[in-house]
Amino acid sequence: MVNTLKTYPGQVILIVCLVFGLLFKLPHSSNAIVVPQIMAVESTTPDGSYKDGTTIMISVKFNGAVTVEGSPSIALNSGGTAQYSSGSGTDTLLFTYMPQLGENSTDLDWSVENALALNNGSIMDSSNASPAILTTTLPALGAIKNIVIDTIAPEKPVITLSTTTPTHEVTVSISYPPDTVTTEYQLWGDNRSTYAGPFNLTSNRTISAYAVDTAGNSSEAVVGIVNIDTTPPSVQAKIKGNVQATYSNVVKLEMTGQSTDVIHMQFSDGNDIWSEWEPYDSFKVYTLPTGAGLKTLYVRVKDAAGNLSEAYPVSITVLSSNEGMNLALYSSMTGYPQVTASYTCCGHGEDDGQRTVNGLFDYSDSAHDRWTNYGGNASDYLIYDLGESKIFNQIKLYLFDDGGGVRLPSSYDVHYWVNNEWVSLPNQDKTPDVPTAVSNKDGAAKGNTLNTVDFDPISTNQIKVTMHNGSASTGFVELEIYNHITATDTQAAGSVQAAIESLPTEPNMGLSDAGAVQAARASYDALTVSQRTLVTNVNKLIVLENKLLLLLQVAAADQTAAAPVIAAIDNLPNPDVVRLSDSEAIQAARAAFEALTESQKALVTGIDHLIQAEITLHEQEGMLTDLSVESAFSNRAGNEVTLKVASPLDMEYALAADLFHIHANGEEIIVSEAWFDFSDSSYRTIKLMLSTPIQASATTVAVDIGRGALRTHLPTLNNLISDRQIITFKSVDVIVDDQITIEDVAAIASRSEWHMDVNRDGVFNRDDVKILLSQIQGIIEPITYTD
Numbered sequence: 001m002v003n004t005l006k007t008y009p010g011q012v013i014l015i016v017c018l019v020f021g022l023l024f025k026l027p028h029s030s031n032a033i034v035v036p037q038i039m040a041v042e043s044t045t046p047d048g049s050y051k052d053g054t055t056i057m058i059s060v061k062f063n064g065a066v067t068v069e070g071s072p073s074i075a076l077n078s079g080g081t082a083q084y085s086s087g088s089g090t091d092t093l094l095f096t097y098m099p100q101l102g103e104n105s106t107d108l109d110w111s112v113e114n115a116l117a118l119n120n121g122s123i124m125d126s127s128n129a130s131p132a133i134l135t136t137t138l139p140a141l142g143a144i145k146n147i148v149i150d151t152i153a154p155e156k157p158v159i160t161l162s163t164t165t166p167t168h169e170v171t172v173s174i175s176y177p178p179d180t181v182t183t184e185y186q187l188w189g190d191n192r193s194t195y196a197g198p199f200n201l202t203s204n205r206t207i208s209a210y211a212v213d214t215a216g217n218s219s220e221a222v223v224g225i226v227n228i229d230t231t232p233p234s235v236q237a238k239i240k241g242n243v244q245a246t247y248s249n250v251v252k253l254e255m256t257g258q259s260t261d262v263i264h265m266q267f268s269d270g271n272d273i274w275s276e277w278e279p280y281d282s283f284k285v286y287t288l289p290t291g292a293g294l295k296t297l298y299v300r301v302k303d304a305a306g307n308l309s310e311a312y313p314v315s316i317t318v319l320s321s322n323e324g325m326n327l328a329l330y331s332s333m334t335g336y337p338q339v340t341a342s343y344t345c346c347g348h349g350e351d352d353g354q355r356t357v358n359g360l361f362d363y364s365d366s367a368h369d370r371w372t373n374y375g376g377n378a379s380d381y382l383i384y385d386l387g388e389s390k391i392f393n394q395i396k397l398y399l400f401d402d403g404g405g406v407r408l409p410s411s412y413d414v415h416y417w418v419n420n421e422w423v424s425l426p427n428q429d430k431t432p433d434v435p436t437a438v439s440n441k442d443g444a445a446k447g448n449t450l451n452t453v454d455f456d457p458i459s460t461n462q463i464k465v466t467m468h469n470g471s472a473s474t475g476f477v478e479l480e481i482y483n484h485i486t487a488t489d490t491q492a493a494g495s496v497q498a499a500i501e502s503l504p505t506e507p508n509m510g511l512s513d514a515g516a517v518q519a520a521r522a523s524y525d526a527l528t529v530s531q532r533t534l535v536t537n538v539n540k541l542i543v544l545e546n547k548l549l550l551l552l553q554v555a556a557a558d559q560t561a562a563a564p565v566i567a568a569i570d571n572l573p574n575p576d577v578v579r580l581s582d583s584e585a586i587q588a589a590r591a592a593f594e595a596l597t598e599s600q601k602a603l604v605t606g607i608d609h610l611i612q613a614e615i616t617l618h619e620q621e622g623m624l625t626d627l628s629v630e631s632a633f634s635n636r637a638g639n640e641v642t643l644k645v646a647s648p649l650d651m652e653y654a655l656a657a658d659l660f661h662i663h664a665n666g667e668e669i670i671v672s673e674a675w676f677d678f679s680d681s682s683y684r685t686i687k688l689m690l691s692t693p694i695q696a697s698a699t700t701v702a703v704d705i706g707r708g709a710l711r712t713h714l715p716t717l718n719n720l721i722s723d724r725q726i727i728t729f730k731s732v733d734v735i736v737d738d739q740i741t742i743e744d745v746a747a748i749a750s751r752s753e754w755h756m757d758v759n760r761d762g763v764f765n766r767d768d769v770k771i772l773l774s775q776i777q778g779i780i781e782p783i784t785y786t787d
Contacts, residue, residue, distance in 0.1 A: 033128055033130055034063070034064055034125055034127070034128065034130065035125065035130045035131075035132070035133055036062045036063065036064060036066045036123060036124065036125045036130060036131070036132035036133065037062060037063045037132065037133050037136065038060055038061070038062055038116070038132075038133075038134075038136065038138060038139070039061045039062060039063050039091075040060075040061040040139055041058065041059065041060050041061070041138060041139045041140075041141050041144070042058075042059045042061070042144065043056065043057055043058050043059065043141065043144075043145050043147065044057045044059070045057050045058075045145075045147060047145060047146040047147060048146075048147065048148065048214075049148040049149075049150045049213075049214045049215035049216075050099060050147065050148065050149055050150070050215055050216075051099065051150055051151055051215040051216045051217050052098075052099045052100050052101045052103070052151040053098065053099070054098065054099060054216075055096060055097070055098055056082070056096070056097040056098070056099070056108065056147060056149075057094060057095075057096060057097075058074065058082050058094070058095040058096075058097060058141065059087075059092050059093065059094050059095070060074075060092070060093045060095065060116065060138075061091060061092045062091045062092070062093070062123075062132065063091070064091055064125060064126070064127070065089055065090055065091050065125070065126035065127070066088070066089075066090075066091065066093065066123050066124060066125060066126055066132055067088050067089060067122075067123070067124050067125075067126045067129075068084060068087070068088035068093060068121065068122070068123050069121045069122040069123075069124075070118060070119060070120055070121015070122060071083060071084055071119050071121055072084040072093075072095075072116060072117065072118050072119060072121055072123060073095070073116075073117055073119055074095055074097075074110060074115050074116050074117070074138075075110065075111040075112065075115040075117065076097060076103075076105070076108060076109070076110060076111055076115070077105050077107075077108065077109050077110065077111045078099060078103040078104055078105035078108060078149040079102070079103045079104075079105075079111075080097060080098075080099055080100060080103040080149070081097070082095035082096060082097035083095060083096055083097075089126055093123070099149045099151055100151070101151045102151060103149055103151055104149050104150055104151055104152060105147075105148065105149040106148055107142045107146065107147070107148065108141060108142065108145065108147040108148070108149055109140055109141045109142035110138050110140070110141060113137040113138060114134060114135055114136070114137065114138065115138060116134050116138060118134070148215070150213065150214070150215035150217060151215075151217065152217060153213075153217040153218060153219045154177045154179050154180055154211045154212070154213045154217060154218075154219050155177040155211065155219060156177075156209075156211065156219045156220065156221040157174050157175065157176045157177070157180075157183075157185075157209035157210070157211050157219070157221045158174065158175045158221065159172065159173075159174050159207055159209055159221055159223040160172070160173040160174070160175070161173075161223070161225065161227075163227065164227055165227060165304060165305075166227050166228075166229045166261065166303065166304035166305035166306075167227060167228060167229070167305050167306075168202065168228065168229070168230055168305060168306065168307075169200055169201065169202050169228065170200065170201050170225055170227065170228055171198050171199070171200050172198060172199055172200070172201060172207060172225075173198040174195050174209045176195070176209075176211045177211055177219075179213045179214070180211040180212065180213060181212055181213060181214050182210070182211070182212035183195045183210075183211065184209070184210045184212075185207060185208065185209040185210065186207070186208045186209075186210070187205050187206070187207055188205065188206040188207075188208065189205075192210070195209070201225060201228065202228060202230070203228055203230075204224075204225050204226050204227075204228045205225050206222065206223070206224045206225070207222070207223050207224075207225065208220055208221070208222050209221045209222075227305075228305075229261070229303065229304070229305035229307060230305070230307065231307060232303075232307045232308060232309055232310070233258065233259035233261060233262050233301050233302070233303040233307060233308075233309045234257060234258065234259050234301075234309055234310070235255055235256075235257060235258040235259070235262065235265075235299060235300065235301045235309050235312055236255070236256045236257035236258070236312055237253050237254065237255050237256065237299045237312055237314050238253070238254055238256065238314060239251050239252070239253065239254070239314060239316050239332050240252040240253070240254040240283065240332035240335070241330045241331075241332055241335070241354070241358060242355070242358050242360075243316065243329070243330045243331075243332055243357075243358045243359055244316060244317065244358055244359040244360040245316065245317045245318075245319050245329060245359030245360075246316055246317070246318055246319065246329065246331065246332070246359075247318070247319050247321050247325055247326075247329065248318075248331070248333065249287055249288040249289070249290060249295075249318055250285060250286070250287050250288070250333060251285075251286055251288060251316060251332045251333065252283055252284070252285050252286070252332035252333050253267075253283065253284040253285075253286050253297075253299065253314065253332075254282065254283055254332075255280075255281075255282050255283070255284070255299065255301075258280070258301060259301075259303060259309075261303040261304055261305075262280050262301040262302070262303055262309075263279070263280055263302065263303060263304050264277040264278065264279060264280055264301065264302040265277070265278060265279075265280045265281070265284070265299060265300070265301045265302070266278065266299075266300060266301075266302075267284070267286060267297060267298065267299050268297065268298045268300075268311070269288075269289055269295075269297055269298075270298075271298045271311050271313075274300075277302065280301060284299075285333070288316070288318060291318070292318050292319060292320040293317065293318060294315060294316075294317050294318075295315065295316055295317070295318055296313050296314065296315045297313070297314050297315075298311040298312065298313050298314070299311070299312050299314065300312065317359070324482050324483075324484070324485070325482070325483075326359075326480045326481060326482060327386065327390050327392055327481040327482065327483070328357050328384060328386070328479050328480050328481040329357060329359050329480070330354070330357040330358055330359070334387055335387070336385065336386055336387030336388075337357050337384045337385055337386050337387065338354075338384075338385040338387070339352075339353035339354045339356065339357060339371075339382055339383070339384055339385075340353065340382070340383050340385075341353040341371060341373075341380065341381070341382045341383075342373075342376075342377065342380045342381050342382075343373045343376035343377055343380045344371065344373075344376075345371075345372045345373065345374040345375060345376070345473075345475075346374065346375065350368050351368055351370050351371050351372040351374065351475060352368075352371065353371040353382045355368070355369050355370060355371065356370065356371050356382070356476060356477065356478050356479045357384070357478070357479060358478075359478070360478075361398065361445070361446045361477055361478055362477070363400065363440040363444040363445070363449070363477060364440065365402060365440065369477060370400045370475050370476065370477045371475050371476065372400065372406045372473055372474065372475030373467065373469070373473050373474060373475060374405050374406055374473040374475070375473065376473060377469075378468070378469050379466055379467065379468045379469065380466070380467055381464055381465060381466040381467070382464070382465050382467075382479075383462060383463075383464050384462065384463050384464075384465070384479065384481075385461065385462050386460075386461050386462065386463075386481075387461065388461055389459050389460060389461045390459070390460070390461070390481070390483075391457055391458070391459045391483055391529050391530065391532070391533050392457065392458065392481050392482060392483040392484075393454065393455055393456060393457040393458070393482075393483055393484050393529075393530055394452065394453065394454050394455070394481070394482040394483070394484040395414055395425075395452070395453045395455075395463070395465075395479065395480070395481055395482075396450055396451070396452050396453075396478075396479070396480040396481075396482070397412065397450075397451045397452075397453075397465070397476050397478075397479055398437075398446060398449045398450055398451075398476055398477045398478045398479075398480075399435055399436070399437035399449050399451055399474075399475075399476045399477075400437070400440070400444070400449070400474075400475045400476050400477050401437050401438070401439040401440065401444065401449075402439065402440055402441070403439040403440070403441040403442075404472070405472055405473055406472060406473050406474060406475050407470055407471050407472040407473070407474065408435045408436070408437055408470055408474065409435050409467045409468050409469060409470055409474040410435075410468050410469065410470035411434075411435065411468045412435060412451075412465060412466060412467050412468065413465075413466040413468075414428070414453055414463060414464070414465055414466075415463065415464045415466070416458050416460040416462065416463050416464070417460050417461065417462035417463070417464070418458075418460055422464055425453065425455035425456075425458065426455055426456040426458065427455055427456045428453050428454065428455040429453070429454045429455070430451065430452070430453050431451070431452045431453075431454070432451065435451055435470075436451060437449035437451070446478075449476075449477065454484065457483070457528060457529035457530040458529070459529060463481070465479065483530050483533050484530070485530060485534060489528070489530055489531045489534060490534060492527055492528075492531050493527060493531045493532070493534035493535050494534075495523070496520070496523045496524050496527060496531075496535050497534075497535050497536065497537055499516075499519070499520045499523055500520050500524070500535070500537050500538065500540055500541045501537060501540075502516075503516055503517060503520060503540065503541070503544055504544075506540075506543050506544060506547050509544055509547050509548070509551075510551070511548075511551050511552070511555060513544075513548070514548055514551075514552075517541070517544050517545060517548050518548075520541055521541060521545065524538060524541060554599070555599075558596075558597065558599050558600040558603055559603055561596055561597075561600045562596060562600045562601075562603040562604050564592065565589065565592045565593050565596060565604050566603075566604055566605055566606060568585070568588065568589040568592055569589050569593070569604070569605075569606045569607065569609055569610045570606055570609070571585070572585060572586060572589060572609060572610065572613045573613070575609075575612040575613055575615070575616045576616075577654070578613050578616040578617055578620070579620070579656060579659075579708045579709075580617065580620050580621065580624070580706070580707040580708030580717060581656060581658070581659050581706050581707065581708060581709070582613065582617065583617055583621075583707070586610070586613050586614055586617050589610055589613075590610060590614065593607070593610065620708055620717055623711075623715065623716050623717045624707065624708075624716070624717050624718070624719050625712075625716040625717070625718070625719065626718075626719050627645055627646065627647060627710060627712065627716070627718035627719070627721070628645065628646045628760075629643055629644070629645050629646075629703075629705070629721060629724045629760075630644045630645060630646055630684075630758075630759050630771065631643070631644045631727070631758050631759060631771045631774075632644075632703055632724055632725065632726040632727065633726065633727050633728075633729075633732075633775055634694050634701065634726055634727070634728045634729055635729060636729045636738070636739075637693055638690070638693035638694035638695065638696065638728070638729065639689065639690050639692075639693040639694075640687060640688065640689055640690065641662065641687070641688040641690065641703065641726055642677070642685060642686075642687055642688075643685065643686050643687075643688065643703070643705075644680070644684050644685045644771075645684050645685075645686075645710065646684070647684065647712045647713075647714070647716075648682060648683040648684055648712060648713045649676065649683050649684060649686070649710055649711065649712055649713065650711040650712060650713050650715055651676050651678070651683055653710070653711040653715075655674040655675060655676070655686065655709070655710075656674070656709060657671045657672060657673050657674045657688070658671070659674075659705065659706035659708070659709035660674055660688055660703060660704070660705055660706075660709065661703065661704040661705075661706075662688070662690060662694070662701070662702075662703050662726070663700075663701070663702050663703075663704070663723075664694050664695065664698040664700070664701045665695075665698050665699060665700055665701075666700075669690050669691065669692050669694065670690070670691040670692070671688050671689070671690060671691070672689050672690065672691040673688070673689040674686060674687070674688050674689075675687050683713070686710075688703075694726075694728060696728075696730050698728065700725075701725070701726040701728055702723045702724055702725050702726060703721075703724045703726055704720075704721065704722050704723065704724070705718060705720070705721035705724070706720060707719055707720050724760070725760070727756060727758060731756070732744055732745075732748070732756075732772065732775060734747045734748055734754055735747055740775050740776055741776060742773070742776060744772075745769060745772045745773050745776070748769075748772065749769055755768075756768055756772070758771045758772060759771060
């Protein structure tokens, strides 16, 4: 689209014409030669916009008649050229301009001032052949005309749909570019229409929208609407495996034959109340209404446009397990049994072994609800994988006889898988002995085609049925597996079930119930395999056994934990001989006991013994007092220490040698014996016999006396006495004559460096001298000593 037209004032055009008119009216010599000159330009084409392919007429007026030779042209500012077309022999030449694509001008004019080109032709005066003067400026075409050349198509219209997803109806909106003068659209197959605003479509159509500008240039937009969908989808469904019967109210649906645009599905038990919509899936686990009998459920689907399918019914019979459960009936939930055959009729699964576990008994030729080895081997087998081990003792075969190519087998065998090999059924009994069945031509039915095999109960996850051809191929319609139960089985199992039921619940069970639990287990283990299947509460027994095992383990752990505590208490002394020195052992026994759990504490015997020991210990701790040792001397041999205390002692109190500890130069010397010195009428002296003599070279000798080692006549017990210095024989024998005499005491008293604080009162005085004198052999009473 080129911009709007340009206009000039009329006065300018009038002035130009007057000027040229006066020039031609000037007097001139009749003998002068007239030279052709351009006097004016004009166009008969109306002002306006023109596109490519249109015709623009331009006329050039001379001052006289001119003759044209060749093809003169005028170069235009649009990039195009106006070609001479007619007028030779007159004073006005006509030029024709047909715009081409890409040529555009907002105000058509010459490309240059002297745009008229001869192109090897000529324009001459018709009377004297004078060539025209073309070097002068052409009068401006744009000054007298307002012609626009526009070969640019407008932008395409924009077609907008209210939705591009599948729907029942689409609203169409079209927007056009601003330079559009004609706004039209067309539904293919219909006439064009002027766009007046958004409109709705309820069927898929193709739309063209057209935009036309003032020059007549046109653009087109095309949109195909394909998302309008009013066609209902379709769906079919079945119970997975085409099973016709089940013992469970929970089944697995398999959707088939559905439309490709299905996105949601829903279900109903009665085709009236429907479940919420849910995303479509090829399978759906569905819970049927409770109870046995024929159940019909309905499924329907919805596509992306919201179209609903018809409700599709699916029926299945829920069997009562009270009538005996067929363990070979295919389960849509587990996908078992899975049946494989050594050969299947016709090579394309027409008589498929999987159909022998669907619960359907259809003996018609056309149904092919059977397995046959028609065209197969003399003997063929089927293997039934049950998915998990099951216990059973009966198999039922419903033989097929079409009176033609498929007849009764000469015999059949049944094996079960155990220990990685096929084994014959134990003690099997076939009824009838010879395979028997009525032909489907004579009214074959479930009751007159049955052949039964009874055997001892087995547990297996696979069985193998081998059919041996008779006069023709062979086959059967259905196989059933049962754990056949007798009245005796029911009675025996009921007795065990009652015994288990009488046991306490797991939270209330204790070790006292161990015998009842063990008896129930023994009774259960005595049942046959089939009888055990009738005991429905065996899980309770297992739970209680696990609890019993845990209790026994805990009891054993408790006994192990309690044993050392019992031993520690048993090792405590009797209350009448408990000493403060036993405090550590008593406290350790108490701490060990308190660290036990309540159940472990209950196993500890002799707790009264511990309590009495603690009472005695407590009483003795209340008797503790500080008891000073007035003197401590070792004898000449160094193997005996004499201790004298400040208070009279209870001479009936048993002394414990292990409460006295002698240290000589940091090394301990064991006290092997302790006794009272009854020669001391003050009852304050005890003797200690050492296992090893104190060395004469020992410079530091001391004694530690444990708490309660001594009891006074009050009675009180001594607190701990630590590091009481022992004066050795050598330290008193200062004159070194191997005896202690008055001279030694006198020497000690006379020399300060030899002074000894014997009684540990902080000073050396007469009391210390008296004690030293008491060590002189033969002196019973200390002599009087004056400072």
